[in-house]
Amino acid sequence: MPPPRSLDAIPRDLTQKLPDYKQLFYNECASTALLSRLSSRPRGAGGGPSEDNVTGFLVRSTSSDWSKSSILAVDAGSHLASIVRILEKHFPLVSPDPHPQSTDQRPSSAQIEDAASPTNSQSSLSNSDRSPTPAPPATILESGPFAGLAFPHDSARANAVHVVREHVSTYLITHPHLDHLSGFAINTAAFHNTSRPKRLAALPFTVLAIKTHIFNDIIWPNLTDEDNGVGLVTFQRLTEGGNLALGEGTSRGFIEVCDGLAVKGFKISHGKCAGTPKGEHGQQTGRKGSTAGPNVHSHSHSASQQMSAGDNVRRSSVLSQGGASQSGSPSEYTQPVVDSTAYFIRDDTSGREVLMFGDVEPDSVSLCPRNHVVWSEAAYKISHGLLHGIFIECSYNDSQKDEYLFGHLTPRHLIAELQTLAQMVDEKRKEMAEKAGRKRKRTHGHIHGSAPGLLGHEEAGRRSRSRTQQKDETMQDLIPETEVPITPTPMPIHTEPNPNSFSLTTDGAVTSIPSQTIPGEFSTPTMPLSNTIDTPESILIPDPPGPLKGVRVIIIHVKDSMADGPPVGVSILRELKAHEERLRMLGRPLGCEFVVSKGGESYWF
8 A cells, every 4th residue: 555645645534543544554564573783774775877876874773772863874875865765655755734724714804903912912822831732643663664763743754854863873984976975965954953963974085085075165065063164064084994992802993983883994995096097197196196186095006915815904904094005015006096995883782793885896906905904804703703794886797897897896706705705704713713622622631630731832931840730730720610611512602712802792692592593603613503513523514504604795886777677786686696606516605695785675683
């Protein structure tokens, strides 16, 4: 049943019970949502060329329970108009006038004089004071992306502005291209009735570009709180790789951007500068530095290749803060590269994370390959059960040649990037298994009274041989009884004494709920939790699920061909599944789930 577009579309016997009619419609469309800690809904899932469906997402922690300032907007090519379109499924676009007045019925002069008399004025005032007009009851949606949110108005337009003003607190921008920013700039006209300025959070190169080229009183009024602006927008400049002085354990480096959510951003490459002909700004201009604009930098191709994909991610985070060219020696060949950002978004309550990419090109064709730094960080999080969703672009299908990628991905390149991630996840889990094995070995040895030096040569070197018996007793005291297994069963991830890890809360449901309850969770580095695994023979898995099992890869930024036939997203999904099937036949499946995003949908993690 389609939603009413106006009062005329509502049956006459229901016009006096509009709230009841709405409630009937919501109950009709009610559905059961998965319980989760993070939710994301695309307002615009495409990459153009149609301006009504470009990149824009709303992210929130479900633990915030729709509180004020609890929604994070990730990019805003489409924003307010898309929220209106979503709410039109539940509200009329324009609500009827609650106090209609005919233009033909004008008050007489006697009525005007009576209304203006002091007696009537006092009487009217006193009546108004005694019986104020009650506010209309709020409508709570029971289905859709905004299920559970109380809306105070009757129309989709008014309620959409309510969401933007009261609930969206921060705009997290990946890069300053118009298809990721235009909605935010235009929607600033709705920011004036708010209690605090809207926050625009981004890496410094994005903030500089927006401040210089958008809010400059030429392209758009200076509505920021800098350079004597109006003050409707304030900037939050994030540190690339995270602020390592903040947080601890797996939350280290994350910076809070709105209630319940924190982020960590890494630079990625979005192709070379389109206005850089070969031979003109290639080698010569690249050595001197880019002059193409604040969001374009000169990077070293050779230096980036020197960074190994297996480098420690925290070292990589620090090295990458000044650009990839700082990670090696002075470049021999440089060219202006367009910067973009990949953000890890973390729910403070559960510790769950999603990874959201801006526009990105494959490392295999990039002049400044930087995706491997992001994948290294992601591999650690996947192996520890923290990262469950990856939002990444795939603008074209495989018919697009590499020469015309324009800084984007195709299915063949996305699969190659995910293979890099899968390999890193395998390496992380092997490291964890080896560490857990060494710990089980020394613990098992002490239980049976084996040799004293199982805690390592460093401990033995600090003590004399004459104190061997005392050293054994001290070592036994250092091992908690709860961590001494009777049989060499696999040890859960959360008991590994890693200084950079931590045990999730029960809300995260990783340490206390079996892996089959939450798909994709691994209780050990190499296998799902099982109470029957005792021998090496039972560890062998004939059909491996893939390193990325339990991770959903949400495809975004699909560029519409605007041609007859099925949408491009259909062929992209088909090609991705074909590539995955080929890898499965070779015994190297990725194991992830592919989903092509659509505007207005919700994803729960």
